[in-house]
Amino acid sequence: MAEIILRVVDISKRFGGLQALSGVGITIERGQVYGLIGPNGAGKTTFFNVITGLYTPDSGTFELAGKPYRPSAVHEVAKAGIARTFQNIRLFAEMTALENVMVGRHVRTHSGLVGAILRTPGFKREEHEIEERAHELLEYVGIGKYADFKARTLSYGDQRRLEIARALATDPQLIALDEPAAGMNATEKALLRELIDRIRNDNRTILLIEHDVKLVMGLCDRVTVLDYGKQISEGTPGEVQRDERVIEAYLGKGNAAHALPTGEAA
Numbered sequence: 507m508a509e510i511i512l513r514v515v516d517i518s519k520r521f522g523g524l525q526a527l528s529g530v531g532i533t534i535e536r537g538q539v540y541g542l543i544g545p546n547g548a549g550k551t552t553f554f555n556v557i558t559g560l561y562t563p564d565s566g567t568f569e570l571a572g573k574p575y576r577p578s579a580v581h582e583v584a585k586a587g588i589a590r591t592f593q594n595i596r597l598f599a600e601m602t603a604l605e606n607v608m609v610g611r612h613v614r615t616h617s618g619l620v621g622a623i624l625r626t627p628g629f630k631r632e633e634h635e636i637e638e639r640a641h642e643l644l645e646y647v648g649i650g651k652y653a654d655f656k657a658r659t660l661s662y663g664d665q666r667r668l669e670i671a672r673a674l675a676t677d678p679q680l681i682a683l684d685e686p687a688a689g690m691n692a693t694e695k696a697l698l699r700e701l702i703d704r705i706r707n708d709n710r711t712i713l714l715i716e717h718d719v720k721l722v723m724g725l726c727d728r729v730t731v732l733d734y735g736k737q738i739s740e741g742t743p744g745e746v747q748r749d750e751r752v753i754e755a756y757l758g759k760g761n762a763a764h765a766l767p768t769g770e771a772a
């Protein structure tokens with residue numbers, strides 16, 4: 507049986523009078539790309555924020571790689587093994603691409619503050635390893651030649667790749683990508699699709715929020731659809747696409763005869 511990386515059960519979150527999530531649960535297996543879609547305001551970002559420790563849920567249980575975990579603070583979540591990117595890119599703009607990735611890697615370092623201040627041999631060795639790994643990751647996401655460029659000088663698509671490299675640097679069990687294709691042109695999207703495929707083929711596990719339904723349908727192994735905080739459908743892209751509740755949520759009642767876009771590359 508495939509190893510379960512993330513299992514969340516019965517997550518609810520209320521903001522004042524608004525029930526942003528009600529009883530949402532998903533199970534993601536190792537090596538899967540799992541998509542989370544839904545119309546604007548459906549609760550996708552809230553769900554992400556709950557599992558990555560930015561919001562405290564009102565209810566819900568969480569298990570990461572077989573261990574119970576409580577997403578109580580962002581750095582704890584990173585330590586536990588979930589790395590994320592953000593809808594609005596959050597890089598250190600004045601730091602180089604390499605430094606941005608090295609920062610991600612520091613989640614896994616051992617020398618600590620004392621080692622850093624005293625510049626112990628252990629610290630220096632670790633720094634060297636971190637730098638090597640950061641170079642490898644920049645190559646892996648396809649922006650190795652920009653290692654010494656400040657993050658703010660990279661194109662939008664490359665900044666998104668850099669965020670992914672930084673997330674990978676934490677050696678995560680699960681990588682959560684929040685709208686990675688937002689603002690990308692068709693060429694950048696095709697490259698992103700290749701990159702996500704490569705990450706999956708390396709036996710990594712990905713949770714993806716994405717507005718581009720076509721991209722989701724083409725990439726994901728399974729998909730959950732949220733609407734007004736409720737999980738209205740869960741299944742393979744083909745199953746979800748044929749689900750009348752999903753078509754209604756996207757296109758409105760009476761349009762169930764229309765199909766959602768398939769994942770075929772344009």
Ligand SMILES: Nc1ncnc2c1ncn2[C@@H]1O[C@H](COP(=O)(O)OP(=O)(O)OP(=O)(O)O)[C@@H](O)[C@H]1O
Binds near residue numbers: 521545546549551553
């Ligand atoms: N911090 C908050 N305080 C109050 N209401 C919130 C907060 N965050 C989200 N909401 C509300 O919760 C609902 C779900 O929002 P959320 O951002 O999770 O949806 P979404 O599916 O990510 O939407 P989009 O696709 O537009 O990003 C919305 O009605 C939103 O206004």
